[in-house]
Amino acid sequence: MTMMFKAEAFSPHESLAAELIPHATEGDDGSHDLAHILRVFRSAMRIHAAEGGKAHVLAAAVLLHDCVAVEKNSPLRAQASALAAEKASRILRELGWGDEDIADVAHAVTAHSFSANVPPETLEAKILQDADRLDAIGMVGVARCFYIAARLGSGLYDPFDPAAEDRPLDDKRYAIDHFQTKLFKLADGFQTRTGRELATARDKSLRDFLAAFMDEI
Structure with a gap:
């Protein structure tokens, strides 16, 4: 698969994608790989089509929101999005972006993370947060939950x-505990009307x- 073919999947921002895809991911985490970036991009563009916002800022923020890899069980996890925002800012500055757009991308990247607990203040930040959280619920969210659990030895x-x-929830030991500790809480926190509509179904x-899993076991 050529880089141009990968970039074309990010239409109409394929030129930007060709510049940023080489920086988009680190490491070997299959829950935060290029497939995740593409799913988030498609959700973000779907929300953007209904809600508006600066498309180039949103596209750049999506492409770089996971450009720094920090494992879920790392003590640095809450800082991951801030570290990604710093790296994204450096990359965009080297590409000649203006300070205002860089700041907007950096804020969106910082605020997208559940762990960071930073309120999104711009429309682009709200859309990125919604699009990223859509990938954590629904059937893809189920797959990612069990993938991460296996990766961390749960x-x-x-x-x-x-x-x-009769015990405390512990999603570090048991994968399905993560549904109660985090995943079921996400749908109530969506920022845009379109995001909320998509989240309801997922x-x-x-x-x-x-429910089906519990019935089987």
């Missing part, structure tokens, strides 16, 4: 108390999956 569930009725899929 079990699927507590065989003696899978619903955590949140239902997430809850239907867990």
Whole structure:
């Protein structure tokens, strides 16, 4: 697969994508790889079509929002988006971007992260946050949850108390605990009307999956 072919998947921002894709990801985390970037881009463009905003800023923020890799269990996890924003700013400055656009991209990148707990203040930041969180719920969210659990060495569930009725939830030990500790909370925090509409359907899929999973075990 050539770089140009990859860039064309990011139409109508393929020229920007060709410049930024080489910087878009680090490491070997399959939940934050180029496929994730592309899914977030498509969701962001879908929301942008309805909500507006500066398309070039949004596209750049999507392409660079995970340009620094920090594992989920790292003590630096809450700083990951700020580190990505710093790197994104350097990259865009080297490409000749203006200070205002760089600042807007940096804010969107910083605010997208759940762990950072930074409120998105611009429309582009709100759209990126929504688009990134859409990838954490629904069926793709289920797949990513179990992928990350396996990557970090977690079990699927507590065989003696899978619903955590008599124990504290612990998503570092059990994958399905992550549904309660984080994933089910995401749908209530969407920033745009279009994002909320998309999240409603995916949140239902997430809850239907867990109900079926619990029934099987």
